[in-house]
Amino acid sequence: MSDARTALVLFSGGQDSTACLAWALERYARVETIGFDYGQRHRIELDCRQTVRRELAAQFPQWAPKLGDDHLLDLSLLGQISDTALTQDRAIELQANGLPNTFVPGRNLIFLTFAATVAYRRGASVLVGGMCETDFSGYPDCHDNTLKAQQVALSLGLATPMTIETPLMWLSKAQTWALTEQLGGTALNELIIEHTHTCYLGERGQRHPWGHGCGTCPACALRRAGFETYTST
Numbered sequence: 001m002s003d004a005r006t007a008l009v010l011f012s013g014g015q016d017s018t019a020c021l022a023w024a025l026e027r028y029a030r031v032e033t034i035g036f037d038y039g040q041r042h043r044i045e046l047d048c049r050q051t052v053r054r055e056l057a058a059q060f061p062q063w064a065p066k067l068g069d070d071h072l073l074d075l076s077l078l079g080q081i082s083d084t085a086l087t088q089d090r091a092i093e094l095q096a097n098g099l100p101n102t103f104v105p106g107r108n109l110i111f112l113t114f115a116a117t118v119a120y121r122r123g124a125s126v127l128v129g130g131m132c133e134t135d136f137s138g139y140p141d142c143h144d145n146t147l148k149a150q151q152v153a154l155s156l157g158l159a160t161p162m163t164i165e166t167p168l169m170w171l172s173k174a175q176t177w178a179l180t181e182q183l184g185g186t187a188l189n190e191l192i193i194e195h196t197h198t199c200y201l202g203e204r205g206q207r208h209p210w211g212h213g214c215g216t217c218p219a220c221a222l223r224r225a226g227f228e229t230y231t232s233t
């Protein structure tokens, strides 16, 4: 059963957004992707995006005809006006307000707003994002209520329905691996392990059982822990 709407997936080239892309390809008649270059230290993820798209189309012929255009937006302004460990060369640590200094204030709100602008032009009425408030870094713009509020604001501001889907919102990282296995079997999980990028420091480096990365930054730690839970159950 295919949903006739066109979906635009916020696709960074990481594990979560690849899971969202597979989820959307299984569900919607047409799927496009959007990525953002905001001066992130892990810009290598932007190269991974194209590899993942290519591999998905090659390995899953049932999805290939649905996979439409990719849009890469230059949001270098966001990197210039935010002072964080994701966009500056500095140590990752907890701030006084309890949030890690990898938090780029308003990042998801900005991404979704620009995505909605592109979606409007492309005739897409669904935005899909990998935000999750189960195993996450505590970013307030990943909260379900934040995204529901933005869905209302965008739909009103554009005077057209704009649905924000977050299929990973209530899943643990281990459950995300189970979801992708359900969508594309071990082939999809192997693709995710080999080709997606998660590491905040932008290291591909060693290939661990869970994929490439430094193995110690918060993003790698979350990905490793989720994979270990998934494979041990």
Ligand code: ZN
Binding pocket: 198, 199, 200, 201, 202, 203, 213, 214, 215, 216, 217, 218, 219, 220, 221
């Ligand atoms: Zn790392």
